[in-house]
Amino acid sequence: MSDADLAGIVRQRLEGDRTGACMAVAVVEKDHVARTFQCADPADAGRIGPDAAFEIGSVSKTMTATLLADLILQGRGSLDDTLASWLPEGTRVPDYQGQPILLRHVVTHTSGLPRLPPRLDEARMDDPYAGLDAEALLASLADVELEAAPGTRFAYSNFASMLLSYAVARRAGVDFETLLRERLFAPLGMDHAYIDRPPRGVRPATGHTPTRQPAPPWRFAADLAGVGGVRATLEGMVRYVQAGLGRSGAPIARAMAMTREPVSQTPPMGMNWIIAPVPGRNVLVHEGGTGGFSSFVALDPQRQRGVVVLSDTAWTSLGGLGSLANHLVDASLPLGGPRREVAPEPALLQALEGEYRLEGVAPMRLRQRDGKLFADVEGQGEFELGYDSAGDFYPLQFDALLRPHRRADGSWGLTWLQGGGEIPVVRADLELPSAEDMPGYAGTYPLLPGFSLTVREEGGQLVAQATGQGAFPLRAVARDHFEAPVFGIEIRFLRDRSGEVASLELHQHGNVLRGRRQ
Template identity: 45%
Template sequence: MEPVMRFRPTAVFAAIAAALSSIFLAPPARATTDAELQAIVVQRLHGDRTGACFAAAVIDGETTSRAYVCADGGDPSRRVDATTAFEIGSVSKPMMAALLAGLIREGKASLDDPLSSWLPDSTKVPTFEGKPILLRHIVTHTSGLPAIPADVNYDPQNPYAKLTEADLLDALSRMTLTRAPGEKQEYSNFAAMLLSYGIARRAGVDFETLLRDRVFAPLGMDGTYIAQRPKGIKIAVGHTPDGKPTSPWDFPTDFAGVGGVRATLDDMVRYVRGQFGGAPAPLDTDFARTHLPIETPSKAPMAMQWMRATLNGREFLAHEGGTGGFSSFVAFDPKKKFGVVILSDTALHGMGGLGSLGLHLLDPRVPLGKPALPEVDTGPAPTLSADDAKAYVGEYALMPDFALTVRAEGATLTAQATGQGAFPLTPKAQDTFAFADAGIVIRFRRDAAGKVVSLSLEQGGHTMQGERK
């Protein structure tokens, strides 16, 4: 599977909610040395069959521990080291928010600006009963816009590379809002791309130059970039969960605030430490503004592109990211000057992401979690006829704007998630199928009349339910 870059806030908040169910009187010690962090990451990856490599850091005041570990136990330096840049996906969004905060500080922007004022005059921007989309709705994912633009021809291997300004604005002009902006949180890369484009347009400078001049350079993030790779920096090769190399994801520069940044572990440490109040002025003020809660009717616990999450009585700001071959996790407590960064050269968001490890590093009372592979019957596989296969064909809604489509070619079934590549389904038992390369098990359910009505998709210890449309 090649997941479309989409951080799902519900997944992280669900993990945090689970963590809150176990409160201890005294927290265990955190990883404070490289060796201690290495041991934790090795434990997390023990038995993992993805082959993923992790670059992890724990920042505690002026102390930082780092670890580079691969699931196969081999020397990680053959794939990742301190000079390796990872695609950080949606962790780019809070960086974009810092640019917006800077424009607000300069009096050139407001969270209550309508999106329409940041786009060309001829752009048709949807409203709901006269209520416009405001910038506060975009940075809290309550704009009402879908996850990705509709009717755009994506290449699953590199979905955003050929997207143009005309594509983006034309797709926006065809949108109809079904509810008032601010009413409900629904993650939208579409809205984030519009904001990224609008920021570059308002500033009169391309987005990469803006980030480099206003964020990267002041923090000394010399190995971080969008398209212009610095000398001496290597590009990590991304992988699918079954270990296959993937193509890099490229973004039109002015849309890259949605997820186009590439960064080394050390640079992400600098970025997180900058959130603690020590960034050079005026970036320190801009970062602080991005941490402030933003109120919307949805009541979503959001700051400017940061998810606000309470874990065992402490509030953290967090974001996860992923592209077709990479995963990332950043979370921190600016008051305690404590944070965690995890980067991986493998797309793990379909297998639970990096959240379990990240939360454990934030607070050792949270269970570390361990790799989980679905179990299926080991007896003789059932024989599937063409008529049998037809019974499963259909579209199964796993979440808003994300569905699994099952198709049949003769007696062979394939499944394909929204924006991803198709994969074969091998029968394992009655109404049970697997895609072993990615550790996926799909179990179909029938009603009293014997008709297939829903499915469950199990992967990496997580289960998603989908009703047949």
């Protein structure tokens, strides 16, 4: 692939995108590298360049895993060590019925620890980790009880990754940034990569929200930065990918190779690398996102190919850099096009008007005026929502999405996406089942010969699992009506004359399967 080829692909996805994002992109093919710097608006080209360092967010976790592998290869630990043994003596680390958290659970996000430490002050979501120090991080462990044995459930945890960052620095006996520079950056020639101490010749890029507003940089306590605190230029990440493909003679290459080896199968993961299937092979991928940046790195060892995408705009609420990045990984995957601002259909605006509840947040009212949609969330006041060609509404002043989806009965469902999370939005006039009602839906429902849907209650929420597939949560739309919008699934439970749940209907992509409860 030439630089011009790559530039054409990136422009096809990015040019005119409503987010105004700029991107630095590279495709590594053995010893050949194609590079391009592109912006949704070409007038913004000066925002980035070869000297611009981007926040790479959670891609930093793969570097933390490399440092852990390096210590293991030095004989200073093992993936089967307990997390507690790498933390200060006396630290209270939760277990599950005597089963401890091991390092292998931490690097595969199966530790059972929550997504964020309980003592994180989320009041400043524009810089959420700045106020968290190691003392508060370790103290947060005492606030947690595990709900399942470590290693049995995947749940992405920045909490666990911050603990690993701290533990690796502590075991190495040096601060995390110095450790990164000496063991990884310097040997690989990543001269412009850093956490807090920018080297000469590099300029920090300014991050942006998807509404084109400048975003402040994210800051981390020194030894916790392995969760997402690295900044790097495109060239630095190219060198990282080349080494990850085994095309480096640096001593750290052995540790990088170790991180690529499978550690868990459910889901398939290396050490902080997700092992993702593409046609005919597996690749290793990781995405990252901060308040103003998005990133994506992929390693394709079989084809000796790698991909780097760095954006100076946060696309977390938009689903990340997936369409462009995945297409660069394998051309058979769809590229997609830019999100452009368009006018919503009047019928859609009319259908969405009404009173709603944002689960766990506040009441919300949607109203239309002059062909536009306005939201009024209790305590925040009214704000205007734009609409784009992907079918999403979005606030004009902050980073979030209101995503509509059509249900089987023709009604519209809504999901609010913000800060990497999804919040169900339900009509205020609909009766919802309580946590006490949930066990009444549990059971196995045969839908086809050899194919059943098992429904169970976990922590006041319904979880469904089809034969031979993974479990997924169901959210309540109304009494006896649940959905999983990400899969396009609706489930309607049917009751017998006594009022007990007797069967269900599973609606997906226009098909309906029915099964009686066993």
